[in-house]
Amino acid sequence: MLNSVSEEFENKLRALVPEVSVKKSEPRYLEEPRGRYQGQDTLIALPDNAQQLSKIVRLANEERVGIVPYGGGTGLVGGQISAEGPRPLIVSLERMTEIRDVFPEENVMIAEAGAILADVQAAAQDVDRLFPLSLAAEGTARIGGNLATNAGGVNVLRYGNARDLCLGLEAVLPDGTIWNGLSRLRKDNTGYDLRNLLIGAEGSLGIITAAALKLSPRPAGEGTAFMVVEDPDAAIALLNETRNQLGDGISAFEIMHKQGFDFLEECLPDIRLPFEESPEWSVLIEVGLAQGLSPDTALEALFETGLEAGWVSDGLIAQSVGQRADFWSVREHIPEANRRIGSVSSHDISVPIGLLPEFISRAGDILAGLGDFRINCFGHLGDGNLHYNVFPALGKSPQDYKHQRDEVKAAVHDLVHELSGSVSAEHGIGRLKTGDLQKYGDQAKLAAMRAIKTALDPNGIMNPGAVLPLES
Structure with a gap:
């Protein structure tokens, strides 16, 4: 059983490591980007080095006070926020920047x-x-x-x-x-x-x-291109051809649906969109090649191959560093536009690359049977990771769908599991997905994880409730 941070604990902490800044919590440490969790008022310790942190952790372990590590606060699954249970000590590493x-x-x-x-x-x-x-x-x-x-x-x-x-x-x-x-x-x-x-x-x-x-x-030459593709199947065919032609020279291969461009136009009109009329599907390709090889020539050859095969219907190759930055600005601002619209349910999922078109098709059909939604599907096609986010219909708000959030998430995650995918591709488990991990995770793996946690952290002080739920 863990104990809350108390005045007695605070006094011991200040006496043990007087050189460490210890202060009351501030709002920025108690919030996370999606607003799903609100942390508890507590203490924050800001060590300058590992030796100071060692003393802090040793005291917390002796006093059985939980510790929530805090980095940049950008995590999207609540791993940096403890909203319930005994009040933990937040440990921020923001002073350890060398x-x-x-x-x-x-x-x-x-x-x-x-x-x-x-x-x-x-x-x-x-x-x-x-x-x-x-x-x-x-x-x-x-x-x-x-x-x-x-x-x-x-x-x-x-x-x-x-x-x-x-x-x-x-x-x-x-x-x-x-x-x-x-x-x-x-x-x-x-x-x-x-x-x-x-x-x-x-x-x-x-x-x-x-x-x-x-x-x-650093690659001697880098190039960036937007290409309009017929559908996700065509995008995968183009991905495979890019690998055939460029091998390890391909750095990124991102897929984007028209809905993402529409959201940018609605929420961030200053972002310069690549096409006058936004296509249904497009891919953003980045290549980095060795000295003596021309990225532009390589991308032009790839475009011609895709055009002849019927995978690609239009394309733009960045002609300057500024234009490359503009192309990537489109991709990098889609999450911000999503945040401003406000999702019903957001999903960071992966499935085998060959099954991505099936997932996109079937997920759309399943959600259409549940209600009227807008879906923004985009992400890292090259490694099978999609950000498949479900939004309210035009004119409605996420609150109108609050009663369906769990149903929508379960529908998407059940399909991902059926297709041998993962419900957490790159964002982690945090506190948001502990239930999903228990539902979809392999039982032998979960038992081994619990055994490791118990062996290394028998008092359960390290980020309690993250990854593995607290034991009752």
Whole structure:
């Protein structure tokens, strides 16, 4: 049984680590982007290093006070918000922002967990390297949170998830022990892989304080194109042809439905749309090629192949850095437009790539039988991850469908499960999807997860209620 933060606990904390800032909660720590959860008023501790955090965690473990780790606050499944139960201590890593070292000859960077993703990208660029993790919230999200949630983003097709971009970690475990695992090695088979256990655990097994990150050479030439495709089947055919022609040169392959453009036009009219008349389906393609190869020539050849095959009917190839930025601005602002419209139910799902057209078709038919909805389907076609979001009909609000939210979510997730997919592709489980994990997860895996949690965190202080529900 956990205890709430109390005045006595606060006094002990201030006496134990007087150098650490401890303050009352502020609104920004108690809210999350979708407004689904409201955190409890409590204390916030802001350590400057792993040693200070170690003392904080050790005290919390002794006093059986829960800890909610806080990065950039951009998570979309409530992992950073504790809305009920005993009041926890929030631990923010926003002061741990140092880029400790960069080894360009090894393609490695050592960064503290509080470093903002955009700053990590910039530090890599300063040594002519690339840190390829890229997502809409990169100006706010922090690298520790990206790793804790195994973030995805637009470049997974080429470079992998956050898990694939990390060589080693420094972390504070639930008893306050500091694990010094900041290895720069590509090969290390010395026992269990604690790095991959902590990545994606959402702070439920320990708090990441620093990471050894993989960098990549910067492509000599980059190109971006929008292409209008007939339907999702044609998009997949074009994806396969892109792989055939460009191999590892393809960095991103995003699919977008007309509804996303309509929302942008409605909510963010300053965003420059690529086509005068928005197509039903389109794809945004990014390529990065080695020296001596022309991205524009490669994209022109791909367009011609797609046109001859009947997959593509129109297209635009960016002619400048500014136009490339405009193309990506369209994709990156779709989530903001979605937020302004307000969804009935949002879904971060993945299914095998070959089954995506079946999912899109069947899901649309199922939802049409439940009511009048607008569906904005977009996302990372190259890795099978769709953001399949359901919105009110024009002139209605999400509140009009409040009684159907669970029904809509269950319909979408049941179909995903039937098609051997995942109801959490890149956003994590947090607190929003613990019920889904119990419903759709493999029972042997769930038992193993619970056993690991119990072994490492017997008092259950680490992000209680996230990933695994609290035991009654």
